[in-house]
Amino acid sequence: MIKLTIRKKLVIVFSALNILTFILGAFSVYNLAMVNNEMNTLYNMHLKGVEYIKDAQVNLVTIGQDRNNLILALGSTVKKRYSEEIQKSFQSFEDNIKSFKETVIVEEGLQTSDEILKLWEQLKPKEEKVIDLVLKDKVEDAQLQSLENLIIMDQIKVKINLLVKLKNELAQKAANESQMAYSKIRVITIIIIASNILIGIGIAFYMSRTIGTPIIRMAEATKQIAEGDLSVQSIKLKVKDEVGELANSFNAMTEGLREVIRNVVDASGQVAAFSQELSAASEETTASTEEVASTINQLAIGAGKQAQDASEVSDVVHQMAVGIQNVSSNANLVLSISLNVSKEANNGLDEAKKAVEKIYQIKEITEESAVSVRSLGDESVKIGEIVEVIKGISDQTNLLALNAAIEAARAGEQGRGFAVVAEEVRKLAEDSTASALQISSLIENIQDETNRVVKIMDITMEEVLEGVEAVSKAGSSFELIFKEINNMGREIEHINALIQQIAEGSQSVDESIENIASIAEQTAASSEEVSAASEEQASAMVEIANSAQELARLAEELQLNISGFRL
Numbered sequence: 001m002i003k004l005t006i007r008k009k010l011v012i013v014f015s016a017l018n019i020l021t022f023i024l025g026a027f028s029v030y031n032l033a034m035v036n037n038e039m040n041t042l043y044n045m046h047l048k049g050v051e052y053i054k055d056a057q058v059n060l061v062t063i064g065q066d067r068n069n070l071i072l073a074l075g076s077t078v079k080k081r082y083s084e085e086i087q088k089s090f091q092s093f094e095d096n097i098k099s100f101k102e103t104v105i106v107e108e109g110l111q112t113s114d115e116i117l118k119l120w121e122q123l124k125p126k127e128e129k130v131i132d133l134v135l136k137d138k139v140e141d142a143q144l145q146s147l148e149n150l151i152i153m154d155q156i157k158v159k160i161n162l163l164v165k166l167k168n169e170l171a172q173k174a175a176n177e178s179q180m181a182y183s184k185i186r187v188i189t190i191i192i193i194a195s196n197i198l199i200g201i202g203i204a205f206y207m208s209r210t211i212g213t214p215i216i217r218m219a220e221a222t223k224q225i226a227e228g229d230l231s232v233q234s235i236k237l238k239v240k241d242e243v244g245e246l247a248n249s250f251n252a253m254t255e256g257l258r259e260v261i262r263n264v265v266d267a268s269g270q271v272a273a274f275s276q277e278l279s280a281a282s283e284e285t286t287a288s289t290e291e292v293a294s295t296i297n298q299l300a301i302g303a304g305k306q307a308q309d310a311s312e313v314s315d316v317v318h319q320m321a322v323g324i325q326n327v328s329s330n331a332n333l334v335l336s337i338s339l340n341v342s343k344e345a346n347n348g349l350d351e352a353k354k355a356v357e358k359i360y361q362i363k364e365i366t367e368e369s370a371v372s373v374r375s376l377g378d379e380s381v382k383i384g385e386i387v388e389v390i391k392g393i394s395d396q397t398n399l400l401a402l403n404a405a406i407e408a409a410r411a412g413e414q415g416r417g418f419a420v421v422a423e424e425v426r427k428l429a430e431d432s433t434a435s436a437l438q439i440s441s442l443i444e445n446i447q448d449e450t451n452r453v454v455k456i457m458d459i460t461m462e463e464v465l466e467g468v469e470a471v472s473k474a475g476s477s478f479e480l481i482f483k484e485i486n487n488m489g490r491e492i493e494h495i496n497a498l499i500q501q502i503a504e505g506s507q508s509v510d511e512s513i514e515n516i517a518s519i520a521e522q523t524a525a526s527s528e529e530v531s532a533a534s535e536e537q538a539s540a541m542v543e544i545a546n547s548a549q550e551l552a553r554l555a556e557e558l559q560l561n562i563s564g565f566r567l
Contacts (some may be wrong), residue, residue, distance in 0.1 A: 005241050006211065006365050014372045015205050020196045021379065027192060028439060047404075047421050049103035050167045052096045057160055059093035060153060067127065067149075070134050071142050083131045090124060100163070105140070109166050116159045164417050175424045182431055186438070193442045200449055204456055212463060214243045218250050219466050226473040230258050246358040253351035264341065269559075270333070294404070351441045366477060374450075384443045391440075394432040401426035478487050494547075508514040 063086055070082040097120065101113040126149045133142035214237055221232040234251045237244045400415035401422045 006243065010207075010365060010368070010372070013207065016203070017196075017200060019197060024189075024192050024196060027189065030187070047171070047425070049100050050164065050171075050421055052100035052103065053160055053163050053167065054411075054417070055266075056093050056096040056100065057157070057414060059089045059096060060156060060160070063089045063093070063127065064150075067130055067146055070131065070275050071139055071146065073134075076135075080133060083135065086131060087128065090127070094120065106166070106170065109163060109170075112159055112166070114165055116156055116163075119152055119156050119159065123149060123156065126152070160203065168417050168420060171424060175428065178428055182435065186435065188534055189439070189442070193445070197445070197449060204452075208456060210241075211243055212459075214247055215463050219463065220248060220471070221250070221254070225257070230254065230261060242358060242361060248352055249354055249358070256347060256351065308518070361387075381447065384440055388440070391437070393434055394430075396424055396430075398430060398433070420507065492549065 001383075066082050066086045066089065070079055070086065073079045073082055097113060097116055101110065104110050104113060126145060130142045130149065133139075133145060213291070214235065217235050221235060224232050233255060234254070235247045237247045404422035404425065405419050408422055529536045
C-alpha cells in the first residue's frame, strides 16, 4: 500500500478539483469560441452576402430608373448627370456582385454568380449604347434598345432572386446547425458539471472519513483516559499517513499508561504490606526494648539472673536485626519499582507531547486546505465575471439584430430576406444569453459547494482543536502522575535511610549485650550504660513506628490517586 501523507492527499485532491475546473472552463471557452465562429460565419458569409446581393438589386433598379429618366430628360446638363449616375451604378453593381461572390461557399452560388457576371457583360455595353444614343438625341433608338435590355435585366433579376433564396437556405441551415451544436454543448456541459459536483462530494466524504473520523475517535478515547477510564480499545486504522502514525502512537501511549498504572497498583500494595510488616517489627522491637529495661532492673536486684536475662535479650535483639534486614531489602525493592514507574511515566509524558505536536501539524494542514478551497471559490467568481461579459456581448448582438430588423422593415419587400436573417441572429443572441445564464447558475452552484467544503473544513478544524485540548489534558495527567511517583520515591529513600540507621543501632545493641554476658561481674557498673542504650533504642523504635505509619499513609494516598483509573 502506497504511503500518502495528509499533505500529499490534499495536494492530489485540490489538484484534481483544479483540473476539473480547468476542464470545465476550457470546454466553456472552446464552446464560446465555436459560437463566436458560427456568428462570424453567419454574418460574414450569409448576412453580408445578402446585403451585397440586395445592394446589387438596388443598383439594377437604379440603372433602369436612371436610364428611363435619361431618355425622358431634356437638356444636355441633365442628360450628362443621369449618364454619370448610371456609370456609378454600373461600378457599384459590379463591386457588389464580386463581393457577394467572395461570400459564397457552395458551388451552386459560385455558378450563379458567374452567370450573372456573364449576363452583365452582355447588358453593360447595351446600356452604354442607350446612353450614347440618348446623348446623340436618338431617343427612339434608345427606347428600342432599352426594351431589348429589359430581357437581359430580367434574367439577371431572376438569377439574383435565386442567390437570395440560396443565401436564405444556407442561413437557415447554419442556424439549425448552431441550434444542434448548442444542444450538444449544453448536454456535455451539464454532464461535466454534474461529474465535478459528484467528484467533489466524494472527495469531501473521503477526506472526512480518512481524517475527521479517526481524529474524533482519538478525541473520544483521550477524553475517556482523562476521566480515568483506561479500558479503551486500540484504534486500528488502515491509512499510513500522519493520522495513522498518530493512532499508533496513541495506542502505544495508552498501553504504556495501562502498564504504568498496573505497576503503580502493585507497588502501592507492596508498600502497604511492607509498612505493616515494618510496624509489626517496630512493635516487636519496642517490646524487646522493654524486656531489656526490665532485665537491667533485675540485674540491679540480683547478679545471679543477669547472665540468663542477657542471653534472652541477645536472642530478641538478633531476631530484631533479622527483621530489620528484611524490611531494608523490601524497602530497596520498593525504591527500584518506584524508579521504574517514574521512567514509564516519563515515557508516557513524552508520547503525549508527541501526540500534541502531531495534532498541531494536522491543524496547520487543515488551515492550508481551507485557504485552497477559498481560493477555488475566488476563481469561480472570476469565471462568473467572464460569463457576465458574454451576456453583455449577447445583449449587444440582440440589439444589433433588432436594428437590422428595423432597417429591413424600412426596406419593405426587398428587405424581407434580410429581416429573416436578422430574426435568426436575434434568436441566436437570445440562446447565447440563456446559455450564459445557465453557466452563471452552474458557477453559483459550484461556489455553493465550495462554501460547503469550507464549512466542513471549519468543523474539522474545531474537532482538531478539541483533540488538542483532550491530548493536552492527558499530558497534564501524566505530569501529575510523574510528580506523585517522584515524591513517593523520595519518601521511600528516606524510609530506607531510617531502616539502615535502625540496623546499625541493633548491631550496637547486640554487641553491648554480648559484652554484658562476657563481663557479668561488671553488670552493676554497666547497667546505667545499658539503660541509656535501651532508651536510645526505644526512641529509635518510635521513629521507626512513625515512619511506618507515614509510609502506610503514602501508600493509601497512592492507591486513592490510582483508584480513579479503570484498566
